[in-house]
Amino acid sequence: MFEIVTFNISCGGYWVKKRTGDVGYIGGDVKTIECKPTELFTLLSDEFGEGLYINKLWYTLPFEDHKDRKKLSYVRDDAFKEMCEAGEWKGVVNLFLVNTVDHPEDQFQEPCEEEIRVERNVAGFVDEDEDFDYHNTPLNSDGEEEEEPLLRFKPGSGHLELKQVFDTIEDFKDALVEYALKGGWNIKLNKWGRIKSGAVCGTEDNCPWKIYCSYEERYGKWMVKTYEADHKCQKDGYSKILKSGVIMKIFMDEIRNDIDLKPKYIQEQIEQRFNLITTIDKCKNAKKMAKIIINRDHEEQFSRLKDYRLAILATNPGSTVVLDTVLNDDGAEVFQRFYVCFETIKKLWTMWCRPIFGLDGCFLKCTLKGQLLAAVGRDANNGMYPIAWAVVDVENEDNWTWFLQKLQFDFNLQGGQNFTISLIRSSSSFIQHHRSHSITQVSFTTLNHT
Ligand SMILES: [Zn+2]
Known part of the structure; x- marks a missing residue:
């Protein structure tokens, strides 16, 4: 059994059926x-970023042919488990990514000779010059031109033009x-590669609209080289181009803010905002993809929180850093909650600061929501x-009490006799509730009750 498995990942290509x-x-x-x-999906996400989720995944084991490839899913667990088990037995798994924007239906086309040659050259170029950052190619500065x-x-303009430049192909x-959404145009990508990318009209009307963009080494940018700007079609x-990805x-931020956003709402919004019709399945898929990314972000941030705690303790010995979790x-x-108080602050505050501190609470406006509670003191100035x-x-009340207990312990506040706590303007219900009372009594009464 192999604990560590070697994954050979083929990416940027696609499946073809040979003669x-x-x-x-x-x-x-x-x-x-x-x-x-x-750990595979986490590392793949690191490697490919959000772009990973527009790729379909297949795998083969070392002795298997391409035609025996099996599909992997980001959501279907059993196929993934099977791959894990096979990988642990063999030690090596071949993984294949196919971009679904380039090759939406995984259609099997026989590539023409030219395409194979170009693809080979591209592959060759990348292999030889892996570290060559052609986006940073300096501008031609020989002064002759x-x-x-x-x-x-x-x-925001949705305006495309000949010779327009872009920093990246994305x-x-x-x-x-943006062009499609602004004008309600039906367009589709017909080429998506390292050398040349482009789109044509997506209607069945034999419309001449098309655009091509390719990498311009002179400027180190992508440039529109062909643009037929007029549609002769009827908007349908x-x-x-409006695929799930x-x-x-488009809706990522909204889904982050409301994870329960309904696919039906997304579909209606697309119609209202852009005058475009889309299927409910595409919206469901989009939501599913967004959720995968959001959950992955959360897991990643959560795991970093533990690292953050250890990093503070390693660099600031004596600090109090508490991470409470629940199942x-x-x-x-x-x-559940996270508390930080640095050792230096504990020491200096006790030595130099006036025995008064303020409490404040505010909402955090991110996907994870939550509240920030803070204790602020006044120094001698x-x-x-x-x-x-x-x-x-x-x-x-429970979290405020917990916070005050931590403060009480870190600053040796005892029963609160020699300190004043002032309440800073806040939306906090706890603070609002206790505003009319003397907080010194209230908070420490609360503490002493627990
Ligand atoms: Zn058209």
């Missing part, structure tokens, strides 16, 4: 990741999406002096 009937994967390049199979000012796409795609209310991108219904560890802070899942 002989065999299946082949052409184009792209190969990367290697060595890890435990369970007059430098024309570069024509840039204005975000920027070009974003511009295409659809846009083929694109919808996900949810599925038995998974989830965040009447300046604000941060003492300790905490992030809690909800603001309630």
